[in-house]
Amino acid sequence: MPAARRMRRAAAAAGVVERFAGMGSALAGVMFVWSMLSPLLPRQLFEHFVGRFLRRHARRLAGLVDPYLTVTISEHCGERMKLGDVYEQAKAYLSHRCARRARSLRAERAARDGGGDRFLLTMGDGEEVYDVFQGATVWWNSVSSGGGRRYESPWFGGGGVVYDDDRRAYRLLFHRRHRDLVVDSYLPHVCREGRAIMLRNRRRKLFTNAGGDRYRKSAWSYVAFEHPSTFDTLAMDPAKKKDIMDDLDAFRDGKDYYARIGKAWKRGYLLHGPPGTGKSTMIAAMANYLDYDIYDVELTSVATNTDLRRLFIETKGKSIIVIEDIDCSVDLTGKRKKRSPHAAAAAAAEPVDAAKDESASKVTLSGLLNVIDGLWSACGGERIVVFTTNHVGKLDPALIRRGRMDKHIEMSYCCFETFKILAKNYLAIDAHHLFDDVRSLLQDARIKITPADVAEHLMRKCATAAADEAAACLASLVKALEKKAKGKETVEEEETVVDE
Numbered sequence: 001m002p003a004a005r006r007m008r009r010a011a012a013a014a015g016v017v018e019r020f021a022g023m024g025s026a027l028a029g030v031m032f033v034w035s036m037l038s039p040l041l042p043r044q045l046f047e048h049f050v051g052r053f054l055r056r057h058a059r060r061l062a063g064l065v066d067p068y069l070t071v072t073i074s075e076h077c078g079e080r081m082k083l084g085d086v087y088e089q090a091k092a093y094l095s096h097r098c099a100r101r102a103r104s105l106r107a108e109r110a111a112r113d114g115g116g117d118r119f120l121l122t123m124g125d126g127e128e129v130y131d132v133f134q135g136a137t138v139w140w141n142s143v144s145s146g147g148g149r150r151y152e153s154p155w156f157g158g159g160g161v162v163y164d165d166d167r168r169a170y171r172l173l174f175h176r177r178h179r180d181l182v183v184d185s186y187l188p189h190v191c192r193e194g195r196a197i198m199l200r201n202r203r204r205k206l207f208t209n210a211g212g213d214r215y216r217k218s219a220w221s222y223v224a225f226e227h228p229s230t231f232d233t234l235a236m237d238p239a240k241k242k243d244i245m246d247d248l249d250a251f252r253d254g255k256d257y258y259a260r261i262g263k264a265w266k267r268g269y270l271l272h273g274p275p276g277t278g279k280s281t282m283i284a285a286m287a288n289y290l291d292y293d294i295y296d297v298e299l300t301s302v303a304t305n306t307d308l309r310r311l312f313i314e315t316k317g318k319s320i321i322v323i324e325d326i327d328c329s330v331d332l333t334g335k336r337k338k339r340s341p342h343a344a345a346a347a348a349a350e351p352v353d354a355a356k357d358e359s360a361s362k363v364t365l366s367g368l369l370n371v372i373d374g375l376w377s378a379c380g381g382e383r384i385v386v387f388t389t390n391h392v393g394k395l396d397p398a399l400i401r402r403g404r405m406d407k408h409i410e411m412s413y414c415c416f417e418t419f420k421i422l423a424k425n426y427l428a429i430d431a432h433h434l435f436d437d438v439r440s441l442l443q444d445a446r447i448k449i450t451p452a453d454v455a456e457h458l459m460r461k462c463a464t465a466a467a468d469e470a471a472a473c474l475a476s477l478v479k480a481l482e483k484k485a486k487g488k489e490t491v492e493e494e495e496t497v498v499d500e
């Protein structure tokens, strides 16, 4: 056994002995004083004084008998709105440092390096392990309260959401003479180490709020995020791409800057453009570039503004919060407009479907504006909010004004530069004699083809030799572009005939 471990074990054993020896000697002292005083005083007077003394000094006496203090670190903190970061950090620290000594363990899938069949072991409920820090021994307890009770929360979901009260916590026990050491040095050390371990083991996550049940503890569920898109594979104008990457770098490194200018550390991106131009692909590339998690918000699954706020509060830093197709999610644009008398009459004539009405989202534009830009938006920091839309003109200007959506990025049809990147990705070529044909066709402003369509032409269809494959794919693309050009010409000819 290595000497360091032997020393730690000896220290822990000494700590346990000391813990009980301390209590024993204090108890013996109290008993001694008791036995000396009791024969000297009349019984009633004795009981009166002792009773008063005990009532006044019960806390101090308890301190004499048990000089140990506890600190509880709960899984949920802040009115059960937020999952506690400190709890997660303590969990990581303990699983790394002390879990080996525990006899009952909880298993979770290991994070990084393909996770696969590896497990991360943490302390099971009711377990106690010790740790030694700068010569002081402390004890950690994993406790679970509530026993899985469920109850209605007055906080969220308009009183409708039911929560599982099975709350977990770590309880840290230490001698009161180590109080300053534990509070000033040990706990910060646990958080620091825990954070570093979490970062090392981190496996990026793709969260969703859709499809959850009312009994779920967190509003989010997740899978591992494994999208392979990067800025290298994203086809768009290189200058525009560099501008976005610089912007992301400035954001990631901008903690102090945002604090100095008095702005919450968050940034909004609006990605707009026709279907198949790479908006979702861009979000994946951003997440991979920054090494952030993604929270994909399904607005239609959010019942009320309060639920929406809770969702945002439960997101963690280093994340991208995405609302795709914001124009279709819920009627955010219509909420502020007056209904026409005709529409109001039609709605009144319609039979009321109570079940449908119940399930409909009641999220409003002001609710959404509040979470992305109001006081709540500053909770946590280091968050990017991304909206995507195919119809930027349909959105309420308040939703996309600068400050909320700081950067508007248009994802557009394929140009020759974009095509070259796709050809490099899909066919691994930088040049080909058919490139000239593609260039002249793409320069024709009337021909509109999305990167998704071009990618489909360049996609490998069968296992032919590389050179044949490239030629076949490019020929197929040229044919499709020529067909589009011909179609346009025919339409234009028809329009001219009609005009005449």
Ligand SMILES: Nc1ncnc2c1ncn2[C@@H]1O[C@H](COP(=O)(O)OP(=O)(O)OP(=O)(O)O)[C@@H](O)[C@H]1O
Pocket: 233, 234, 235, 236, 273, 274, 275, 276, 277, 278, 279, 280, 281, 282, 389, 390, 411, 451, 452, 453, 455
């Ligand atoms: N700019 C691009 N660079 C690389 N691949 C692209 C690009 N645009 C589209 N693609 C390819 O086309 C497919 C569809 O793209 P994507 O889903 O990102 O489009 P979108 O703009 O989000 O469309 P929608 O508006 O319908 O959601 C992707 O799987 C990707 O392979």
Ligand SMILES: [Mg+2]
Pocket: 279, 280, 281, 324, 388
């Ligand atoms: Mg998309």
